[in-house]
Amino acid sequence: MNTQEFIQIRRFILKLGKMLHKYGTPAFRLEAYLLEVSSYLGVYASFIATPTSITFVIWSDKHEDEYNHAARLQPGDLDMNALSLTDELANELLSGGITLTDADIRLDAINEMPSPYGKIITGFAFALATGSFSMLMGASLAEIFWAALLGFVSYLWILWAQKSKRVNLMLEPVTSFAAGILACAISRYLDPGINIPLMVLSAVIVLVPGLALTMGLAELSSRNLVSGTARIMDAIMQLFKLYFGAFLGVGVGFSLFGENQFEPAASLPYWATWLAVGLLCFALVPIFRTRLKHIHWALMSAFIAYGVTVYSSNYIDQTFGTFLGAFALGVFANAFGRIANQPSTIVAMHGLIVLVPGSKTYIGLNSFISGQDFVQASHVGQEVFLIFMSLVAGLIFANVVMPTRKAL
Secondary structure (H helix, E strand, C coil), rough: CEEEEEEEEHHHHHHHHHHHHCCCHHHHHHHHHHHHHHHHHHEEEEEECCCCCCEEEEEECCCCCEEEEEEECCCCCHHHHHHHHHHHHHHHHHHCCCCCCHHHHHEEEEECCCCCCHHHHHHHHHHHHHHHHHCCCCCCCHHHHHHHHHHHHHHHHHHHHHHHHHHHHCCCHHHHHHHHHHHHHHHHHHCCCCCCCHHHHCCCCCCHHHHHHHHHHHHHHCCCCCHHHHHHHHHHHHHHHHHHHHHHHHHHHHHHHCCCCCCCCCCCCCHHHHHCCCCCCHHHHHHHCCHHHHHHHHHHHHHHHHHHHHHHHHCCCCHHHHHHHHHHHHHHHHHHHHHHHHHHHHHHHHHHHHCCHHEEEEEEHHHHHHHHCCCCCCCCCHHHHHHHHHHHHHHHHHHHHCCCCCCC
């Protein structure tokens, strides 16, 4: 291998690693995938990935050429469209379908690609996701509508944060603060008696880091200690910022509009929870930027995870039911990876989102600080810990029973 060829290969690996990090790939999957690509390209490499950085060490067979590179990066957001296209491109390169130069050019095109759904559809998806979550939590029809409206307002803050660094730094507290004030105003002038804390939680549920906590625990279980610890601490800080903003917003709202007397309204029938799961997963398609050809796989993953968990919980403890749900989800996602030759993460995230106890983590924090429960929940802290452990264990067992063909 001559020096020029080595330079071209390591530039491609650097760009590929940074892009996969940008799309929210867990550290252990990112490092393993880059090792596979490096081996195929004929170089030796070592990688260290964390939520905010990635280090590359690449060398040739006899150490004629060596290269070290460390990059400071922002935590990535889930982008299943770009992840899928990048994986397809890497497969095409490794099979000899395109040259390294063409692959490098196409990587740039994928990196600059906007969301395939646009801002308007994504905004309505945020509203649908927040409304669906409140439906899952037993809200009334009126509360579902208000939660969807507040979810759309939260999306407007996210759009502003994409254009302003200052807003981005305080996105979580300012979003929950605004949701708290608006919920109090709605209770005062439009719909007295609504469950304000539930409305606020629903409005910011997309920002609640339940998925990040699960990914952090998965990284710890794979011995990626630095990355797992950093991701968990970042998720905890996000949770604190969300709760502080909500606590302050509701407090200011009560001062401005008077305190709210919660009057429980009739909840929807049991079948509505299944409708809520379907609507929530469908809303996540634009939020996660899932490709159209993967939508039916994503919907199936959510119903399999939720269905197995709910059905098994009728006969065994809920924690073990969650383990079985995560196990079934992992087997299905890995089977999807084998059939479609795509990263299993694409469909696994949709199923995980209905299992991760992000909302219970928020509810537990509220109970610990205020001493009040705004939904029926006992032993929340214990449940959250056991559910997180069950999720990680279920996915690990699934990887043993149905191994993936690729690291992603």
